[in-house]
Amino acid sequence: MKRISIQALIGIILGTFIGLILSLVFSYLNGAKNYYPSSPAWTAQFSGTLSATCISVFIWSLIGIVFSVGALVFTRTDWSIAKMTIVHLTISYFGFLPLAILSGWFPLNIGQIIGFTGTFLVVYAIVFSINMLIAKNEVKSINRKLKNQS
Amino acid sequence: MKIEVKIIHTLDDNTLLLGINKRTTLINKIIDFIRGQDEETIIANHNRRHYMISLGTCITFYTAKKKVYTLTQDQKELLVSKRLYELEETLPEAFIRISNTEIINLNFVKEFQINKTGIIIIYFKNGYQTSSSRRYLKKVKERLQ
Numbered sequence: 001m002k003r004i005s006i007q008a009l010i011g012i013i014l015g016t017f018i019g020l021i022l023s024l025v026f027s028y029l030n031g032a033k034n035y036y037p038s039s040p041a042w043t044a045q046f047s048g049t050l051s052a053t054c055i056s057v058f059i060w061s062l063i064g065i066v067f068s069v070g071a072l073v074f075t076r077t078d079w080s081i082a083k084m085t086i087v088h089l090t091i092s093y094f095g096f097l098p099l100a101i102l103s104g105w106f107p108l109n110i111g112q113i114i115g116f117t118g119t120f121l122v123v124y125a126i127v128f129s130i131n132m133l134i135a136k137n138e139v140k141s142i143n144r145k146l147k148n149q150s
Numbered sequence: 151m152k153i154e155v156k157i158i159h160t161l162d163d164n165t166l167l168l169g170i171n172k173r174t175t176l177i178n179k180i181i182d183f184i185r186g187q188d189e190e191t192i193i194a195n196h197n198r199r200h201y202m203i204s205l206g207t208c209i210t211f212y213t214a215k216k217k218v219y220t221l222t223q224d225q226k227e228l229l230v231s232k233r234l235y236e237l238e239e240t241l242p243e244a245f246i247r248i249s250n251t252e253i254i255n256l257n258f259v260k261e262f263q264i265n266k267t268g269i270i271i272i273y274f275k276n277g278y279q280t281s282s283s284r285r286y287l288k289k290v291k292e293r294l295q
Contacts, residue, residue: 077285078249081268132268138287139262139270145294146259 007068015064016057023056042104059103066095081135085128093120151176190242194220194228201228205255209278211237211245212252223258223276246293248272248282256293 023037030036036043037056046052070091073084097116106112161167166184170177190205207223211230218230218237230237238247244257260273262282270282282290 075285078281078283080265081284083267128268132264135264135268135270135284135287138284138291139264142262142287142291142294145291146256146261149256149294 004069004072007072008065011064011066011068012061013064014068015060015062019056019060019063038104056103059099063096063099063103066092066099070095081128081131085124085131089120089124093117192220192230192232194230196226196228203228205242205245206257208245208255209258209274209276210252210254210280211241212280214251221278225276225278243293246286246290248280248286248290250283252280252282254280256290 019037024035027034027036030040032040035049035053037049037053043049043052046055070088073079073088073091076084079087097113100106100116101108106116158167168177168181191202192205192208194201194203203220203222208220209223211218211220211234213219213234218232218234220228220230222228232240234247234251234253237245237253241253244255245253246256247253254272254274258274258276258278260275263271263273265271270284270287271279272282273279
């Protein structure tokens with residue numbers, strides 16, 4: 001529990017920091033003179049930039065918590081790689097998707113969600129394969145050393 | 151018992167000559183004790199009886215229901231009164247931790263394998279098998295240098 005709290009705190013700090021940097025970059029990229037915490041259309045829903053930024057910081061913190069607490073899954077090295085990957089995918093997908101929609105990062109339509117889900121699955125398939133490859137090589141080199149000993 | 155120690159220079163190194171006129175249970179006990187001094191042993195329980203077991207015959211030490219057991223070469227399961235972390239510090243080089251609940255004797259390992267879902271399985275020469283946490287693999291590899 002203590003570990004989760006520390007991890008959550010790190011998530012809040014990191015989430016806010018990354019959110020701030022990204023929103024600054026995108027504000028400049030859009031050629032705006034004023035700061036927008038998210039897309040101009042999303043920001044316009046609020047009475048002013050102050051409350052829009054406030055809500056954004058809150059959402060960024062929650063996104064940070066999802067990923068930093070989710071990362072604890074990767075310390076469960078007694079789980080199979082498949083279980084570890086699937087649990088992490090579930091936590092980050094169902095944690096991140098609603099928050100990304102809430103923060104106005106992409107419009108709520110089927111095409112976008114399918115694209116987002118596809119990207120997620122591809123990334124996790126790559127993560128699974130890399131972890132399997134690393135473990136396989138580790139096992140191979142251990143077996144080689146075992147043979148050399150006997 | 152009268153004890154006399156004589157230095158005999160013609161004896162080989164590490165040889166003890168016991169001069170007795172008759173084998174008795176006491177003499178046998180002494181011989182067992184001397185033998186026990188030479189190899190590393192551990193006290194373990196089975197059916198409420200204590201046994202002195204040579205560590206060279208122990209395949210694994212593992213925790214189950216907060217108790218520590220050892221499995222010997224002849225498939226005997228005995229209760230050990232030490233905790234796993236204590237054993238980790240005192241056991242000889244051949245023993246290494248492979249998960250939060252187990253320390254194995256590498257001398258009995260046949261091979262390591264990884265299954266399709268990514269679980270590390272360790273096969274032993276006597277047919278025993280167990281699984282390892284990936285976190286400890288690196289240390290196992292280093293030990294095998």
